[in-house]
Amino acid sequence: MRSQTQHDDPGTSVHFRLQIDGIDLGHFTTCSGLSAQVEVEQRVEGGNNGFVWQLPTRVTFPNVTLTRPLTSDSAKVTRLLVGLPQHVTRGTAQISALRPNLLDVIAEWSLRDVLVVGWTGPSFDPAQSQAATESIELAYHGFLH
Template sequence: MADDNADAPVAVCFFVKIDDANLGSFDSCDGLGLEVVMETREEGGQNGMVWQLPTRIKWSNVKLTRPVSPDTQKVLQYFSKYASGFKRQTAVIEARTLDGKAVTKWSLSGVLPVKWSGPQLGMDSNKIAMETLELSHQGFLNAAG
């Protein structure tokens, strides 16, 4: 039997594009997921069970992190467009191997920027200067989306 994971990528980076804004690559992507919110109902006379009813879907925010680079300016330019108001957009996050081969991608609808965190700088710190971009969204688009 062949191992389906034999060609699975070991290391990936995440390329992010929001409508016409290419924000570059990020080292980590956290929060691609959803949760079905369940409501419980107890029925009189049925002591052995509780009904679990799906009510809605909650989409978690996506957090993208990378070392500060020239692409940091792209994120700041992207945020500057929102000074006059917010408009929901579509984002594509593409996972690629370190040699640039596409692994998979996620298309998100109704994207809004939630937060950008720049590096914590200090002369006494030898840590890599990192930035984090957080995006909210209203769901995944289908593959043709």
């Protein structure tokens, strides 16, 4: 039986590293919304009742949300947010899926025209014994190669 090497392991991950314009914002435990959708317009061809053309019209990219428990890296996001009102610009971002050792990269996605569109801080409730979490939401206009 062949032994599995690290390259044959499935893409299991417990952390995602986020960088925006080269600024490392630390590790996040969840990443959702990373996708692309091709919108199509249907056109019926006259005289051919058994076929409908599916014509691509545009590609859309839903917002990406990354979430994590509060850590010392949370201060990095706060520093980024402080400058937003004066410097709202589109930049680039890189999301890296990391293996549990936090060193080996499973996959990376480079996003273009990134804009931070939301941040949600923790809610504190003494009746709940849950970790305080934060989320950052990014809008983007596609992938870089």
